[in-house]
Amino acid sequence: MPVAWSSFYAERTAGMYSSEIRDILHLTEKPDIISLAGGLPAPELFPVEEFRRAFEWVLSHEGATALQYGPTEGYVPLKQVLAERMAKFGIQSSPDNILITSGSQQALDLLGKLFLNPGDAIVVENPSYLGALQAFNCYQARYVIVPMDENGMRTDVLDEILASQRVKFVYALPNFQNPSGRTMSLERRQHLVRIAEKYGVPIVEDDPYGELRYEGEHLPSLKSLDRSGNVIYLGTFSKILAPGFRLGWVVAPPEVFRWLVLAKQPADLHTCTASQRAFYHVAKDGFLDRHVARIRAVYHERRDTMLRAMERHFPPEVRWTKAEGGLFVWVMLPEGVDSRELLVEAVQEKVAFVPGSAFHADGSGHNTMRLNFSNSTPAQLEEAIERLGRVIRRFLGRVAVPSP
Amino acid sequence: MPVAWSSFYAERTAGMYSSEIRDILHLTEKPDIISLAGGLPAPELFPVEEFRRAFEWVLSHEGATALQYGPTEGYVPLKQVLAERMAKFGIQSSPDNILITSGSQQALDLLGKLFLNPGDAIVVENPSYLGALQAFNCYQARYVIVPMDENGMRTDVLDEILASQRVKFVYALPNFQNPSGRTMSLERRQHLVRIAEKYGVPIVEDDPYGELRYEGEHLPSLKSLDRSGNVIYLGTFSKILAPGFRLGWVVAPPEVFRWLVLAKQPADLHTCTASQRAFYHVAKDGFLDRHVARIRAVYHERRDTMLRAMERHFPPEVRWTKAEGGLFVWVMLPEGVDSRELLVEAVQEKVAFVPGSAFHADGSGHNTMRLNFSNSTPAQLEEAIERLGRVIRRFLGRVAVPSP
Numbered sequence: 001m002p003v004a005w006s007s008f009y010a011e012r013t014a015g016m017y018s019s020e021i022r023d024i025l026h027l028t029e030k031p032d033i034i035s036l037a038g039g040l041p042a043p044e045l046f047p048v049e050e051f052r053r054a055f056e057w058v059l060s061h062e063g064a065t066a067l068q069y070g071p072t073e074g075y076v077p078l079k080q081v082l083a084e085r086m087a088k089f090g091i092q093s094s095p096d097n098i099l100i101t102s103g104s105q106q107a108l109d110l111l112g113k114l115f116l117n118p119g120d121a122i123v124v125e126n127p128s129y130l131g132a133l134q135a136f137n138c139y140q141a142r143y144v145i146v147p148m149d150e151n152g153m154r155t156d157v158l159d160e161i162l163a164s165q166r167v168k169f170v171y172a173l174p175n176f177q178n179p180s181g182r183t184m185s186l187e188r189r190q191h192l193v194r195i196a197e198k199y200g201v202p203i204v205e206d207d208p209y210g211e212l213r214y215e216g217e218h219l220p221s222l223k224s225l226d227r228s229g230n231v232i233y234l235g236t237f238s239k240i241l242a243p244g245f246r247l248g249w250v251v252a253p254p255e256v257f258r259w260l261v262l263a264k265q266p267a268d269l270h271t272c273t274a275s276q277r278a279f280y281h282v283a284k285d286g287f288l289d290r291h292v293a294r295i296r297a298v299y300h301e302r303r304d305t306m307l308r309a310m311e312r313h314f315p316p317e318v319r320w321t322k323a324e325g326g327l328f329v330w331v332m333l334p335e336g337v338d339s340r341e342l343l344v345e346a347v348q349e350k351v352a353f354v355p356g357s358a359f360h361a362d363g364s365g366h367n368t369m370r371l372n373f374s375n376s377t378p379a380q381l382e383e384a385i386e387r388l389g390r391v392i393r394r395f396l397g398r399v400a401v402p403s404p
Numbered sequence: 405m406p407v408a409w410s411s412f413y414a415e416r417t418a419g420m421y422s423s424e425i426r427d428i429l430h431l432t433e434k435p436d437i438i439s440l441a442g443g444l445p446a447p448e449l450f451p452v453e454e455f456r457r458a459f460e461w462v463l464s465h466e467g468a469t470a471l472q473y474g475p476t477e478g479y480v481p482l483k484q485v486l487a488e489r490m491a492k493f494g495i496q497s498s499p500d501n502i503l504i505t506s507g508s509q510q511a512l513d514l515l516g517k518l519f520l521n522p523g524d525a526i527v528v529e530n531p532s533y534l535g536a537l538q539a540f541n542c543y544q545a546r547y548v549i550v551p552m553d554e555n556g557m558r559t560d561v562l563d564e565i566l567a568s569q570r571v572k573f574v575y576a577l578p579n580f581q582n583p584s585g586r587t588m589s590l591e592r593r594q595h596l597v598r599i600a601e602k603y604g605v606p607i608v609e610d611d612p613y614g615e616l617r618y619e620g621e622h623l624p625s626l627k628s629l630d631r632s633g634n635v636i637y638l639g640t641f642s643k644i645l646a647p648g649f650r651l652g653w654v655v656a657p658p659e660v661f662r663w664l665v666l667a668k669q670p671a672d673l674h675t676c677t678a679s680q681r682a683f684y685h686v687a688k689d690g691f692l693d694r695h696v697a698r699i700r701a702v703y704h705e706r707r708d709t710m711l712r713a714m715e716r717h718f719p720p721e722v723r724w725t726k727a728e729g730g731l732f733v734w735v736m737l738p739e740g741v742d743s744r745e746l747l748v749e750a751v752q753e754k755v756a757f758v759p760g761s762a763f764h765a766d767g768s769g770h771n772t773m774r775l776n777f778s779n780s781t782p783a784q785l786e787e788a789i790e791r792l793g794r795v796i797r798r799f800l801g802r803v804a805v806p807s808p
């Protein structure tokens with residue numbers, strides 16, 4: 001008889017489902033839709049020529065090695081470049097405690113594998129990165145949510161939480177958070193590191209956007225503030241070079257590093273050898289600094305264009321974050337509005353976004369939405385925001401919104 | 405206070421440990437050791453120039469797309485090439501049910517994630533592929549072992565097992581198994597597929613070496629014999645093109661395919677976009693057939709060299725498999741001998757292998773060892789077997805072996 005597949009799946013599959021983002025991305029692949037839904041970098045900024053030359057060099061000079069199996073830990077010269085670069089931002093590391101991962105998405109999966117029994121609690125910001133929630137769902141995490149305000153995670157609330165319950169780690173995105181665009185203030189960062197110290201709780205710091213700041217001063221990472229070795233730091237090349245190669249890294253205390261290697265080995269043996277060598281050639285000798293400056297200039301303009309257009313086209317009852325960096329602006333519609341219903345009408349007007357509820361571990365946030373500005377030209381952003389403003393005005397005029 | 409890390413790890417970490425193979429590989433990195441320990445392809449056969457041209461083409465003509473995020477399911481033209489190629493071997497598939505994975509190692513991890521609750525039973529051959537055991541260990545699998553003989557898995561024993569207990573799947577390597585080098589006979593293949601049908605149990609067929617046959621007739625895969633959609637088939641480019649890129653694939657029933665996509669998305673989003681496009685260019689237009697023929701010729705000679713040298717240098721009480729393909733010869737020392745002790749002496753004589761107990765889910769097999777012939781020249785193989793024969797003779801002369 002044929003296998004009755006549904007009776008064979010593991011219990012964890014109850015938490016595995018297709019993300020709204022992906023379904024929407026499929027929906028918005030039509031060329032006449034302007035999509036603010038994805039989180040894609042601008043492909044016209046990819047350093048294609050540098051990668052072409054780097055692969056040419058690697059495959060001409062060390063081809064056999066680049067095509068062979070490699071160490072799970074990653075390519076040491078690339079890790080050396082990363083250590084030197086992170087040192088500029090106050091993060092002490094060495095190739096011995098940097099693990100190259102297949103994107104920082106893999107790091108999230110490995111951390112779930114290493115730390116989480118079914119039902120184990122972890123602290124997440126509300127909202128938080130959808131890909132992290134999906135990764136931790138596979139390990140049947142239980143989410144303890146901490147609210148945010150304009151200064152990021154409410155660490156006073158976190159302190160109360162940790163006083164009363166045991167959690168496996170605190171997952172934080174301090175810089176220009178996906179999805180909210182918010183940045184954790186220096187005081188909150190210091191407080192968060194003190195709280196981790198107070199309770200002896202690990203922090204997982206996810207920092208894909210830290211270098212993409214368009215105004216204000218760089219704030220130190222949690223990792224650079226941590227004196228007790230309690231912070232596991234995740235970095236990625238996806239937003240500063242290119243995401244297609246799936247190259248990220250983890251900086252972990254030596255003890256955790258060894259376990260992460262043991263978790264990665266049966267997951268994919270190692271990350272692509274040739275890509276790691278090509279990234280080494282692209283990233284060394286200062287190219288990365290020049291390239292990031294260029295990305296910053298372009299995204300800065302796009303963010304400003306979007307924010308100005310929102311001022312002009314959005315009705316006064318709509319609020320949004322003025323993200324100091326990153327890829328996203330976060331919009332709060334009046335309470336009682338469901339942004340998923342709004343999306344249906346928006347797609348008819350050829351503009352798309354991601355409804356915010358997908359990012360909330362507690363299922364709240366129905367009145368929020370995430371707008372991406374990195375993957376559209378200024379002209380497209382103007383047009384998209386004008387369309388979206390029209391849809392929102394029409395929608396709010398029709399929907400009964402309870403008065404506050 | 406610093407985190408007390410050891411109290412934070414998940415229960416599954418009890419089954420995660422460094423493989424003997426890896427520790428030995430570290431040991432044998434000294435240049436004067438001839439290592440028969442690894443399972444590495446011969447790097448001098450890698451089609452480096454083809455990959456150089458393929459990356460050059462991809463990065464010159466479709467660079468921005470190749471550097472961007474891609475679909476989790478994989479690059480459709482590459483999957484089309486795979487479907488056409490597998491059709492030659494009787495496997496019906498289409499891009500809609502082929503998932504590109506980050507090596508077939510990732511496929512094993514995803515299958516564990518999809519099917520296994522802690523303590524769930526799966527059937528494995530004894531011995532079996534170490535990387536699979538490590539992947540399934542992470543999901544706290546319980547192993548039900550089936551013995552093998554010269555015709556592969558003892559399907560009569562499997563039939564009895566499945567009559568009395570529920571298992572999540574049967575994991576089988578029918579062709580030139582790693583580590584034993586054994587091949588499942590046609591009758592056993594047919595029987596195995598009938599048994600899966602009889603009990604409605606999934607089969608996971610792992611086939612990294614199927615095309616590397618040096619003598620005898622190609623035998624149909626379990627997937628090609630299966631009429632009920634009970635077989636999940638794993639393929640890989642690691643042994644027929646290059647392992648460093650980590651590119652494999654799964655052919656699964658549509659229902660299982662959808663779940664595997666949901667399992668892969670939070671694991672690494674997708675496999676490297678540029679590599680998939682480069683592999684498409686290398687694999688299309690018949691190159692793969694010509695290249696595999698070349699690999700076969702070289703490995704055939706190496707296998708023959710090793711087997712002839714073993715005839716000359718190994719004492720008569722030692723037996724071994726005459727692998728019809730693949731990368732390994734499997735050696736059975738007299739009962740009571742521990743090949744791990746032998747390894748210590750072998751390394752002193754500058755030759756290395758993998759002790760066979762690592763591959764046995766039940767911890768047996770102390771008197772066995774795995775020898776690799778793909779990654780050494782014929783001259784090195786002659787020398788290595790001569791050294792190993794000397795060590796074995798000396799060792800057996802000194803160790804008290806119980807008479808049979």
